[in-house]
Amino acid sequence: MADRSAPDPAGLVAIDVHTHAEVSRxxxxxxxxxxxAASEQYFGAKGHRQPTVDEMAEYYRQRRMAAVVFTVDAEHNLGHPPIANEEVAESCAAHPDVLVPFASIDPWRGRAGVRQARRLVEEHGVRGFKFHPSLQGFSPGDRLAYPLYEAIEELGVPALFHTGQTGIGAGVPGGGGVRLKHSNPLLVDDVAVDFPELRIILAHPSFPWQDEALAVATHKPHVYIDLSGWSPKYFPPQLVRYANSLLQDKVLFGSDYPVITPDRWLRDFEKLDIKPDVRPKILKDNAARLLGLTAR
Known part of the structure; x- marks a missing residue:
């Protein structure tokens, strides 16, 4: 039976698996x-407006798209309190036709984080978790995160990992404490080995480690790649080649909204040399399957 608290793919033109809740109520x-400010400068989005989750829902509804929404909990490393996962989930629950809530839990929270993960899925309808190793200050294969991965695997929802360079901290002295090495996608390979049933999404074209991301995704059956954070016109040629062939069932549309809009992303994607039968897989079908959405 279809989940009536989730978007119906049949009525959608696309599913954006990577958007950010940037401001609380x-x-x-x-x-x-x-x-x-550093992130805005990096993306050429200086002064961009930070929409509320309610505004995001209307934005995507007008476009007949659904969106996965999350924030990032990196309080241990950055010292900045996160937007509450419960608030994101509750806001998404008010718009089940277009929004899919993910959560973010700092692995440094230990057992409390594990309990929170279970509660968020079982009581708040969260359908996945976002990790940003560079912001959170941990290597994906660090054992401190393993109890959290174990819980997520048992709950049967995906884990999305930021990979590659980040605009957050770019140009700030010391990168604002953000260590790029933690976001090498090859580090996620340990997670895929030790948690073989965990669905993993490697977020973004993984500059400067694109080949590593492709290697992991082709080798591990439950590892996917989302295409957020870059305009498609800048995608490395090997990424396009694999999306058209070996990884056509494991590549996902993502924008990185609001710093990159789906309008801009889709406009540039239209010009990309993607096979006609692969295009709908990337835009919607692969994500619908991964997120457990079914047409009503």
């Missing part, structure tokens, strides 16, 4: 002003 930002 009370105006609390997801990042410190310094790091947010």
């Amino acid at each position: 009370t105006g609390h930002p997801s990042l410190s002003p310094e790091l947010m």
